[in-house]
Amino acid sequence: MTNKHIFLGGLAGLAGILLCTVSPSYLAAQEANAAVYAAMKGNPKLRLVQTNFAGDAVSIIDPATNKVVGEIKGIEMAHGINHSKDNSQIYVAQESTANVLVVDGKTLEITKRIPLSGSPNLIQLTPDGKKMYVSINLRWDVVSNFPALQAEPSGGVDVIDTASLTKTKTIAIPGGIHDMYITPDGKYVVAGANRNEVPQCKCGISAPTNLTSLIDTQTDAIAWTFSMNPSASPMAISKKPDGSTDKIYAENGGDNGFRVIDFDSHVVSSFVKNPDIPPAQQNRGGSHGIGITSDQKTLLVNSGRNGAVYAYSLPDLKLLGGAKLSGRGANWLVVSPDDKTVYVANAETNNVSVVDIATMKETAVIPVGFAPERNTMWVAP
Numbered sequence: 001m002t003n004k005h006i007f008l009g010g011l012a013g014l015a016g017i018l019l020c021t022v023s024p025s026y027l028a029a030q031e032a033n034a035a036v037y038a039a040m041k042g043n044p045k046l047r048l049v050q051t052n053f054a055g056d057a058v059s060i061i062d063p064a065t066n067k068v069v070g071e072i073k074g075i076e077m078a079h080g081i082n083h084s085k086d087n088s089q090i091y092v093a094q095e096s097t098a099n100v101l102v103v104d105g106k107t108l109e110i111t112k113r114i115p116l117s118g119s120p121n122l123i124q125l126t127p128d129g130k131k132m133y134v135s136i137n138l139r140w141d142v143v144s145n146f147p148a149l150q151a152e153p154s155g156g157v158d159v160i161d162t163a164s165l166t167k168t169k170t171i172a173i174p175g176g177i178h179d180m181y182i183t184p185d186g187k188y189v190v191a192g193a194n195r196n197e198v199p200q201c202k203c204g205i206s207a208p209t210n211l212t213s214l215i216d217t218q219t220d221a222i223a224w225t226f227s228m229n230p231s232a233s234p235m236a237i238s239k240k241p242d243g244s245t246d247k248i249y250a251e252n253g254g255d256n257g258f259r260v261i262d263f264d265s266h267v268v269s270s271f272v273k274n275p276d277i278p279p280a281q282q283n284r285g286g287s288h289g290i291g292i293t294s295d296q297k298t299l300l301v302n303s304g305r306n307g308a309v310y311a312y313s314l315p316d317l318k319l320l321g322g323a324k325l326s327g328r329g330a331n332w333l334v335v336s337p338d339d340k341t342v343y344v345a346n347a348e349t350n351n352v353s354v355v356d357i358a359t360m361k362e363t364a365v366i367p368v369g370f371a372p373e374r375n376t377m378w379v380a381p
């Protein structure tokens with residue numbers, strides 16, 4: 001069928017085409033995902049789950065009171081955090097043991113450890129909840145040429161079947177994967193390499209890399225890549241009205257801003273810099289932590305250098321305002337399901353800033369464990 005025929009067919013023809021090209025399983029997964037997210041809004045059991053990388057417990061926070069109301073104990077070097085679609089389980093990536101820890105949502109006890117191919121960072125699930133992807137970073141602990149450290153020959157993305165809670169595959173990617181996300185339609189994993197280049201060594205990894213790999217979730221094969229120097233670190237992904245992927249907004253940790261990648265053309269286009277502040281007021285570090293409200297209208301961006309979180313309008317990326325944070329080391333953020341609040345983990349001051357998005361004002365600071373990093377919203381069963 002030609003484009004002309006499609007156009008002349010009108011809305012009825014277009015609807016028919018869409019029904020033919022979108023699978024029932026995909027539609028069901030999207031509807032289920034939307035239902036789970038909608039159930040979070042206004043739920044009295046809504047919780048913020050906050051990892052503490054240098055602590056020995058994960059903090060459970062009640063956003064109604066902004067207080068820690070529980071802990072998942074006995075977890076050191078917790079990095080990525082996520083949960084099952086029915087909220088019955090919490091998944092924690094533990095770097096020190098190279099496992100994903102499965103935590104019972106009711107008892108907050110660890111019930112299973114899933115061995116991985118290397119040191120894990122982020123955890124993401126497909127919209128239907130059937131597959132879990134875990135980013136595997138490089139471990140720089142080969143001491144054969146001491147004092148120079150070398151990377152182990154590992155890195156990529158591990159695939160886990162959530163029904164059996166077993167690893168089924170490792171997708172090897174040179175350079176290791178630090179930050180990793182799933183597109184809104186669930187079709188691709190966006191996996192950013194952590195190292196801008198890997199030095200020559202005897203570990204089997206020598207090629208420079210600043211690539212981000214797009215993995216097809218149907219085949220678990222790399223579909224395409226884009227290059228961004230320095231490589232993409234935290235990312236946020238927007239969607240079009242039809243649910244397909246629109247843009248990737250990628251930080252790199254060093255720059256005090258983010259780049260925009262058009263998903264359809266694979267082109268890295270503009271760079272948006274966060275506001276400048278006097279050098280005497282700046283902290284070390286750059287931008288780390290980025291997210292989009294569920295209504296797709298606002299992009300929230302951390303600036304560790306400025307000690308602030310900024311709001312930009314979408315899609316025009318106009319600066320709407322910024323909130324100065326009491327804590328230091330803005331390291332991660334998560335947006336509440338009602339789009340009213342953004343929670344920023346301050347790794348250097350061991351607390352979480354609560355920021356009202358409408359006014360871009362910090363309204364509370366929540367003490368947590370040592371070096372808080374990744375966080376997620378969860379409904380306690």
